[in-house]
Every structure is written in C-alpha cells, then in structure tokens.
Amino acid sequence: MTEPRDTAVAPETPVPVVDDNGHLIVNIGPSHPSTHGVCRVLVELDGEIVVKAEPIIGHLHRGIEKMAENRTYLQVVPLTDRLDYVGSMYANWAYCRAVERLAGIRVPERAEYIRVIVCELQRIASHMMAIGPAGADTGATSAFMYTFWQREMVVDLFEALCGARLTYNYVRPGGVASDLPDGWIERCRAFIAQHPAAMLEIDRFLFGNVIFRARTKGIGVLDAADAVAWGATGPVARGSGMSWDLRRDDPYSVYPRFDFDVPVGSRGDAYDRARVRVYEAVESCRIIGQALDGLAEFKPGDIMAEAMPRLLAPPPGDAYDHIESARGSLGVYLVSDGSVRPYRMKVRSPAFCNLALLPLLAEGHTLSDLVVILGSLDPVFGEVDR
Amino acid sequence: MTFVWGLLWGLGAVMLIAGGAVIGVWWERKVAGRIQLRLGPQQIGPAGSLQMLADVPKLLFKEDIVPDGADKPVFRYAPLAVFAPIAMAAAVIPFWAGWAPFDSTVGVLFFLAVPAIGVIGILLSAWGSHNTLSTIGGLRAAAQMISYEVPRSLSVLSIVVLAGSMRPVEIMDAWRWWWVPLTLVGFVIYFTASIAEMNRGPFDLPEAESELVAGYFADYSGFRWAIFMMGEYGAMIVASLFGAAVFLGGFRWLPGIAGFVVFIALATLVITAVMWIKWTFPRFRQDHLMTFCWTVLTPLALLQLVVAGVVSLWL
C-alpha cells in the first residue's frame, strides 16, 4: 500500500515531480482524454516504465446510495440512471429487481421481454463505448467513430422508446415505463440485422491490425485465478478465460429461454478483454432477435405489474439481486424498514471491482500501456464513485 | 541585397506554409470526416472552405497563457525554433526546371539537416512548460526524430547516388521516369520516416493525445499553439513537396506550367496519403517505433542504397 498523499496541494507549493527513488511522478487525470471519466491515476515512472499506478477515485462521488435513503422507491430510479451513465438500463434493472424482490412484485412477461431487449441493446451501446475507445486509446480514432455510429443507432432507438438518450429512467419497479412505440420493432430488427457485419468489420479493421495487436497483446495480463481473487466480473473476467456470465450461470428474468454463447479469451490481456466485447455485442443481437420474436406472444400494453401502488412500501426486510451488466455483475442490496423510502441501498459495482485491478495489471508496463489497460477495464466513474 | 532577397524568400516560405496549413487543415478535416462517416466542416463558406478564416482570428484572439512554473523566455520562443527550420527547408525545393529559391550545391543535405534543428525547439518547449507530460513528449520526440533521420537520409541518398549530385536542381535535370520503380522502396521509406519526422499518426507519440494529452505543446494556447500546428502542417507540406520532386519526378512529367500543376498534384496526393494513414491506424509504442526504425527501415534503406549504387554503375 502507498502511504496517503496530500492531494490538496496549495498552488504555490512546488509539486514534487521526482520522488526519492528518482522516479517521475505523473498525474494522469482527473482531466485527461483517456481516463474514461474523471479518474486520477497517480503514476510513478521509471523512464516510461510504470513502477506504481494508483487510481485515486471519488471525483464523481455524489452520494447516490445515501440520497436513495431520502427518496421514495420510484424516485430512486432516476438516481440509478446516473450510476453507470453509459449503461443506465442496467442500473435501472438491477435496482428494480431488488425492489421487486423486496416487495414481492410479479412483472408481466412482456415487460420482462422488453427489459431483456433494451438491456441487450444497452450492452451493445455500452460495449461500443469500450471497443471504440480501445481504438482511440491507441490512436485509432476512426474505429471510435465507427463504433460510435453503432451506438448512435441504439441511442436513437432508446430516444424513440423513452425520450432520453443517456439517462433513460425506463425500467421501473413492476415493469417498464412505456410500451414500444409503433415501428420500433422494425427499426430494432434493422439494427440487429446490420450490427454483426459492422462488428466483423471492426474486428478486421482494429483487432486484426498489426499495430493494434502489438499495442494490446500481452499487455496487462490477468490470469483467471487473479480475476477470481480480485472479484473481477464481466468481460474482464471472461477475457481471462473465466467463463462466467450471470445470464447463463445464475439465470434471471427470461434469459433461460434464449440461446446464446458466452465468448471467452484465453490469454487475459487487453486484447482479449476488448475482443470479448465484440462477440458479446454479436451475441446480444442473437438474444434481441429471439426476444423480438417472443414478444409477439404477449398482449401489447401489458407492461406493468397489476395494481402497482404509487408509493411502494415494501415490508421490512432486505433483498439483493444482481444482473449481468456490460461491465459485470451489478448488484443492488436494499433494506426496507417498511416505510416508503429505502432504509439502505448498496450497489455492488462491477466497474469499481474491475478498476481495482489497475495497479496489478499496469506494473511493469509503459505509460502508453497504462492507458490501454485502463481502457480495457472499461470503468465508468459514475458507477465507481456512486 | 542578398539579405533583402533572403528576407523576401523567407517571407514567401512563411506565406507558403501558412497558406498551405490553412488549406491543409480544412482538407484534413474533410478527409478525416469522410473516413469517419462525417461531413467535416460545413457551416462557413461552401463545404466549410472558409472555416480557417474563422479559426485563425479565434486563435489570434485567444488568451496567451504562460504557465506559472514555466521557464518563460524558453516557453515563449520555443515555437519559433520549431517553425523556422521547417520554413528554411522549403527554400531548397526545386519548384521549376533549373530553379529553386535557394539553389545550393548541398541542397539535399540542407533539406535533411535543417529541419532536424526543430528537435531543439521541441525539447525547449517541452522543458520550458515545466510539465511532466510535456517533458515525456519532448524526450520521445527527440529520440524519434533523430532516429528517423537515419533511414530518411539513406533513402534520399539513393536518389543522390543515381543523380550524382546533391544539388536539387541538378537532380531534377538528371531524373528519369524509371527511377520511380527503382526507388519505390526508398520512397516508401522516405514517406514513412517523414511521417515520423513530422510527428503525425501513427508515429505521433510525442503528442500522443490519449497518453500525453498533447505532449510537448500541451500547455500552449492561442497563437503559440497555432505556430506548432503550422509547423506540423509545414513539415508535411515541405516533405511532400520534396518527395514529390525528387522521388516522383515533380514537374518533369510534363513541360511548362502543366509540369508545375502535376508537381503540386503529386504533392497533394502525398499529403492526402499522410492524412489517410493517420486516420486509419493506431499509434505505435515507443519501443516498437525504435525497433521498427532500426530493424526494418534502416536495413531496407541501406538495401535500396546498394541497389541504386549498383544501377548507377551503368549510368
């Protein structure tokens, strides 16, 4: 462990640039193009080799877990939007599952199907935010734009669905906020029809590229044992060959009805972590296709549990539920004291657990690799700091 | 009198580079836009062509920030040390049959040696900024630019061997069309090394945006920053013009004014290729960059030199 540093240095105090060992001290962030948010990484460099990298978090801390204690159960949903703002639907869903478990609410199947569809779309949108920046972190800005266009299409779908492009507030305790608008299913099908091909193109363009391989192969290798020991989940764990996906291994909602594969890597380097996401996006398209087919069986408009009270007051008790978000296992723990407000909310944030791996992975690599490693962990600081 | 002429020529070179940079920025934004499924600038003027007319005043009027800890004189004048050598190098480019602004017998050497002075400017700006990221960027730039001088010089040397002269005007006179296939490898090496020399992607490590924010000029703002930008575009323009002349034959393809048009077109093509590469590929890492230089480019350049030397025996 590093000794605590005084981070509040007065402006006139000269900032130490070189420490006692002759190592250069570099602050990456909190305002830096490739920290994927407001993260500050304090790096000790020997030449360009990272001796120690220490993520200093908390720049985006808003106290959402505490704020939730002062909001009704419905009012917490917009707060969860702001946890993982790249994948708001996941936090919505994980929270709603916890509330539903706490209050014993049965969600209509149509709502479950819609939730699966929007969350798989969200996985695509979120992975585009990981794959593209993997290119941008290494300087391939065009790949970033290509994935962003794919994300844009998803976000357009969400805009048509709920009127928001980032903080959706769409999944609600008991169901979803509104039914699919007219023509949405066709738009969604058109999207998933072109998406795998676009992903293959990105795969050829970026992941086949010799420079990109040189930049990411063998960088930040995480073995499966370490992944388990550090509580890594999601693509980070799967990149290390740990085939663990809550959708398959702890099935929730209607996922058991769908046929899909879980892509895994074998070397656990930055390349594997990034490329796992490409194939996850493709698999998400498969799931969405099946879910759209299944949606036809259910009555339109049946999207909210029957007789949902406006003010939920679940019986005293606690509930934990987790889902596979784009970043890993996202869990929400809720305690109710029987009132209309949660007594306590705790979020198990996959981004936080994955980010903890950074010092381990970055050590011994160069400064350029540090950025690649950080990008491959795909942290979202709204969720890390909460 | 010579001094006055020199001053005029210098002014001309600055105008050439500044004008080229204005057009180059617009063109790059258009090229990058199309590659990235975008339109690029489009609001000001037809197809955004007057965008730079808006950008230049903006840069002029922006606050000129000098960081507190900076070594102020060094910080202030380092951009000139980056820009001036590039403008100087433009003097030896053979624009017309038998004419170059500065017709030197060692013009090729001049062209290769003078821009390398820019390294000092970069180091000065990096150090003067008193910023860790800038310093790393400056050191990277120094290592990279000095290293890539070697394959670049060797590749130009094959042309010198074939022409039997270091005077650009004479090289152009001696130029034959079959030199193009013969020195193709040399041209590719020259092209690659020049990209590294001008710090453009995929060799833009010194300013690596995702790692060092903007590297050695991270702390610059306003017009000082614009001078760095102009230096980068100037290096691109100058290297492309020189490459288009000595490797691709420049104005020799057609007589008179048509030849000049072909020359400019070839140079534009080379510039576009530089942009295309930048917007296509990821960035190298420092060690890969060095390995690439010393184990791939330099041996290949030597090989090219040997081939050119052997062929020149029959000339």
Place this chain on the structure above:
Amino acid sequence: MAVTPEPVRTPATVSDEYPAGIKGVIAGARSILTGFAVTMSKVRTRPVTIRYPAEKVTVSDRWRGALRLRGVLGRDEVPLLSSMPGEHNALIDDLHRSSRLPGCVGNCPANVDARGQSFLIADGRVADAYALVRERNIMPGVLGRICHHPCETACRRNFYDEPIAIRPLHRFAYEEFQKIRPDALPVLPNTRGKRVAIIGSGPSGLAAAYDLMRLGYGVVMYESEAEPGGALRSGVPSYRLPRDVLSREIADIVEMGLELHCGVEVGKDKPLAAIRRETDAVLLAVGLQQSRILPIPGSDAEGVIGALEFLWAGNHTGEAGVRGKRVFVIGGGNVAVDVARVALRVGATEVRLASLEADDEMPAHPWEITEALDEGVIATCSVGPEEVLTENHRVVGMRMRECLSVFDEFGRFSPKFGEGLSDFACDVVVFAIGQSAKLDTLLGGTEVMMSGQSRLAVDGTTFTTTTPGVFACGEVVTGPGSAIGSIATGHEAADTIHRFLQDLPLDDEARIRRPVPAYAKYAHVDLSLVEDDRRRADMPFSDPAERSQDFQPVELGLSYDEAMAEATRCLRCESEVCVGCTFCARTCPDFAITVERDDTPGERCLTLYELDLTKCCFCGLCAEQCPTGALTHTGQYELSFFHRDLMTFDKGEMLRDGGGDRATGRDGIVSPVCPSCEEVER
C-alpha cells in the same frame, strides 16, 4: 431492412494469434491493407451525419425536453361533457380515441360528466353542476343516494389516496339546487309534433322520456302503480332513498312537460294496441316484476316469499309480516342485502343472510354488506339451499349444503357442492336470487314477440323489438342490473326512437357505440402515508343500532364545507388544465417544482407554479403521472440561458407555447402572465 444478417459465430476463444514466421509477417502486412480498404470503403459511403439545423426534426415525440403546462386553473376552462341526446356517444368516443377520457366518465354506464360536476361545484356553480349531471343522469338526487358509483372505482385519485366522493356530490348538488331552484322549470315543448308512449316510470323510462322531450317530442308515460318510480319506489328501501327525493325529481320532469298517467296497467286497463294507435312509437320500460324461487323441496310452503314481493310490502306498508320472526334470506346480491336490512326494520328478530359465494366474492357491494353487518344482519357464506324444512306446510327452518367453489377456472358460474349440511331454524325464507319479467298481460293480443318464457325478444344494441315502432329498454332488456345501467339503456333507446321517427337508419356507421374502456386496477393505498387534508370527505352515517329500527336515512349527507372541499380534490383528469394538485411536486426526485393554489370558490386559481430547471433531471416522472395531462415535455433541447434566474420557470413561462427548440422565451422577452392573476393583482 432486407439485409440478411451475416451469420457470425463466436469462436471458442477470442485470443486470435498471427501464425508464426513469415506467414505472420504476411498477415501483418495484409492487416495494413485491410485498414486502407476499410477506410476507403467508408470514404465511398455517404456520410451519416447531417447538417446541423436538420437535427431538430429528428427529436422523438417522447423526447423529454423542458416542461410546460398546457393549461392552468384560473385561466383555462375545463370542457364540460355536455351534448344533445344522441350525440354523447360521439363525444365520449372522440375523447377515448385521443386518450382524453377521464376515468370517472368512461366507467359510468351513462357517461355522466363527474369531472365537470366537481369543477362546477368547486367554482360555486352548484345549479350548473346539477343541470350538467341531469343531462345524462335524469335523477341526480336519487342516484346520488343509491348509485353503485363505478365512477369512483375508476377515479384517478385512487392511485394517490382515495377517490372523489362523486355520488355524495350528486346528492349535494341536488340539495343545493333545491335551495335555490327557480319557481318554474322551463317546459320542453313538443316542437316536432310527434308523441312517444313509455310504459313504466322507472329510471330507464324517465331517462328516455327526458331525452325525447329535449329532442322535441311529446312523451306520455303509463305507470301501473299509484305512484311513479318503478323499482326505485317498490324495490329500493326508503332508508336509502327517501321518497320525497324521488317524488321531487319525477315531479320536476313532469313539470318540464312529461304527461304521466299513474295507476294505468297497460294490457289490462288500456290495451297496448290502443296506445300504439295514439302515439308514433312505444317504449317498453317495464323492468322486472317477478322474483325467482328455487324449486327445492318445501319451496311452496307458507313462509317462503320472493324478494320483490317482500320489498314491495316493506316499502309500501312498512309491514311484511315478519314482525317477531326469524328471517332467512337466500342470496348474496344487493337485493338480498336490501331484503335483510328491510327485514330488520320491519321487526324481524333475527336476520340471516346466506350466500353461495364466499365472503370475499359476494356480488353485493362491500359497503352495503358492511352497513348490514353493522346493523346486526348475520351473514353465512359458502352455503347453497338444499331444502326448506317444513312442519304442517309452514317453514320451520332451512337446510343448507356447503359450497366448495362457485366459479370454475374460467370464471364461469358452476358451483361445486360438498357433503356438509347445516340446518338453520327460521320462520320466513326469502329468495333473493334473481328476477324475471312479467309480460303476458302487457303483450297479450299484440304481435310483439317473446323469446322463451318471460323474456322479450329485443336487440341489445338498438333496443328494437320484433315489431317496428315498439322499443324496449331497462332491466327488461339487460336483466337485473344497476339503476345507472338502466338509465344508460334509456338514453340509447331514446336515440333509436329519434332515428326511427326521423326515418334515419337505426344502426349505421354514423351511430357511434359507447366505448367501454378498461381502466387499470388500482392498488390499495396505505392511507397512513396520506395527509389529512388530502383525505376523502367521510360520509356521516346514522347510528346502526338506532337506524335498524326504522326507515330513517342511513347516510346523512355532506355538509356544505365538506362538499366544497371534496369538489376541489378532483384532479380534472385529462382536461389538460393544471389544477395544482401538487402531485408533480411530490413525485419530483429533485424537489424542483413548487405549486400553490387558491381555492376560493369562483376565484379558484393556481397562484404559483415554479420549476427550477437547474434541479430538473428530465426523468419525466412528473409529466408521466400528471392526472390532467397539463404538464408535458416539449421538444425543446436548447437549455442555455443568459442568467441563472432565467432557469427558474414561473407560471407564465410554463404556459408558453412549447414550439421551437429554446426552452425559454425570457431572454429579452417579457413572459406572459396568467390573465386571472393580472385581475387579482389589479
């Protein structure tokens, strides 16, 4: 769209390696060429971005932009759902299609404008409210006491706390109207020169009569009893419906031009054929007159009686021959409960109510059951009649068989009985298990057809019988039902008669059916979370022990202040006029909204509506739950301001037209002020 998805298989591992040696070098070189190829293909495709201003048109219609109010209390009026007879369905259907039909109106069989009633009462215009209600509900005072108020079930307020007391407000409107009523009501003249005869003076007949009179026809009504009112007089006990209210409201209709002949039994005193000759159309609104009695052993014994006969006796004479006796009522419906409660009042010592259904599925309204139990009725649930125990042809008891379930898994009536038998000692058995029509006297000698035994052959949509010119409405068509349901059929039948008399097609495209929307089931709201001033006005009841002894009214009615406060609770659903209910402010997770209003009758006004846009997180919860639909999101997405103060939207700003992309009109422009507020300030 027609792109077939390229089948992409996920590899066993994503760690893709270049081959070793020269092949790897070739693969690397090829990847460079692939890069060029991909970017070149992108250069050749059309750019996907568009020129900036064009983006504005692509905003989704669910876009959550800056908020605005469509209308506001004090400036914008709530549209009253008032129409000429025959046009009401079109009005309701139109609202339903545009999702602007309030729940109370939609769920009422006669589509009474309960929203308008609350609006007018809260505004201090009680007489207008009475007139508005009477358009669709011919006797607001009567229905205000006996209606089963489906409106209140669909009231949006159920979602927040408790429904509006719509039925008590009908009664309040009637009582206030009686205080200020004009000396003479306007007579509805016979402008068309045609006459319609209506047989029966129950609710459906009166509703049809009023509609026809409004349309300009003369109406003659025949009633077999000595006094008009039909089932309202003979069936509904007077502790629920004081007879003076009924008489008063019928007298009002007579005053408006109805020609009423009581004590004339058509078919006996005057043949139907004669009436048909005298008038242009005949409407049969005779209702149901016979009680059904189960043919079980002993059901012909002395002491077994039908519910209608029992109630008739109880209501007309105050004596039903059960004084000092034990009464056993069979049935779980409202009639059975009425019988039980009347039995108590006419002196029965013990009243037992035996229903087939379990206690939570009895068809009687729960509040009626509660009141009956309060008064001392004993309920025995889940039993079916097996045998009437007799001694010397007199009832001495009742044997019941246990009932396991009443409905099968599809919800159909299919009782399953168990083995358990139980005997109850009693002196009188009242069957309250259903009623049927008695039509043989009425229809004797005419060509009007019956279908089967004691059922009129009638079209349930157009209310025509087999004979042109003869129509039917009310319970004789629908079977046993509610008073307001009968009134609804009266309106429909009047429309048919009007079409018949104008030689219009009785049923065509132009005739719009009343939409029957389905409303969300509301959860039970935990009232401990609700402040007192949000609660529904409690209807005061008379003391159960005292009231069960005589026919004094059970419900005492709302006081003036209670009723006025109750009317202001109405949310005016779907009116698109903000009433300042404060539910947006309560829902906002960021506490960005402040709402205040003034409730002075006649000057009701939303005095303050402030939205602090610096706090707004655009979650959409406020607009989503706005009961009136007044609060909506706009497509405005340019949320930049010259000053922080401009980001607090006041009422005038909220009322700005939501067009354009800028969220405020106040950069240099004076915001519009609510006109009513301007007056107040002056």
